[in-house]
Amino acid sequence: MSDHKQNPLSREMKTHAMILGSFVAIFWVTELLDMSIFRGRLDRFGIIPHSLVGLRGILFAPFLHGNLAHLIGNTIPFVVLGWLVMLQETSDFWIVTFLTMIIGGFGVWFFGAPGSVHIGASILIFGYLGFLLLRGYFQRNFASICLSVIVGVLYGGLVFGVLPGRPGISWQGHLFGFLGGVVAAKLITNEKRFYS
Template sequence: MSQPAASTASSRAAGSFVDQLKARVALLALFVGSMWAVFFLSVSMPFLHLNRHGVVPRTLGGLQGILFAPWLHAGLWHIAANTGGLLVLGWLAMWPRITNFWQATLGAMLGAGLCAWLLGAPYSVHIGASGLVFGYAGYLIARGFYTRGILSILVALFVLSSYGLSMLLGALPLYPGISWQSHLGGAIGGIVAARLSRPSLRAWP
């Protein structure tokens, strides 16, 4: 007994959407989970001094922090504070394509790392994934501006209403011990990534 063509197409579409959800859940869990794994490693083996691999401004060796800093955190409060933003904003950045998430991630890492390296205080070490959080926020807001699609605009408005004030304050030199340079650079990197990825965002309604 054969199924109607419309029913078959609907089943395939539903199956494809479920597969997309599973792929994104798995990727985000692995991505954020890897940061927690590094954190627990640094806590259990403090003699490794992993946090020294953060961004050290205007030193050649400090450039390695552009790659490593998002996986390094100063304490439980630090990584816990970043996790919520990574999950919510990272998830939104994964649509319409997972490649958009990687574009936002790369832009945020480069922006946050380079800005901290150029503008950070001498002998300071910049660590943490907050630059990524600011980068995803900047990416999502800019995506709404560049695509003008209803969904992307709604997402941008959600990000602005939920994170706008904290982003503004976090990107200013107001709080001692907070890497505003990473926040500012991450947001700029996310905006630049959204602009460069405009062709791949056309399909986002």
């Protein structure tokens, strides 16, 4: 009997670990290189609102962090929420990540303060949060509702991060990342209804 038939759950978990581990490795290697070699100069590749060159940050910003504390603070919620996004289908992670980067990134670019630079994986974290909290509402099945409730209990307090608060924190990234996750929850639900 093949390994695929024996351990489908084990194979799926290895895939999840590989995907999340790859993202985290990129986060950490990039920040360590930025600290040791580039002296923080990589941060300029973040989202710079209203600047054409700042559009490149839509792709790069989630992989850049201001310092080790910023990176450490983002790593655990990224892994936990990212894994929860994958629980029903691994492909959901890629859809939510893509839509969050695009919607969140353009939202920051349009509404962020001119001359500011927005970086950090929190745009993805809030996208995953939005997806997980609203998935139960859109899909209305027991598993999705339970997951939404669990995430609400564990991470619901993060929602206040979408409001203007401490200086130096990109509440725009949090808000539009969250909205990107909500859009992903709605689109994935519609797609599953269409094909079911």
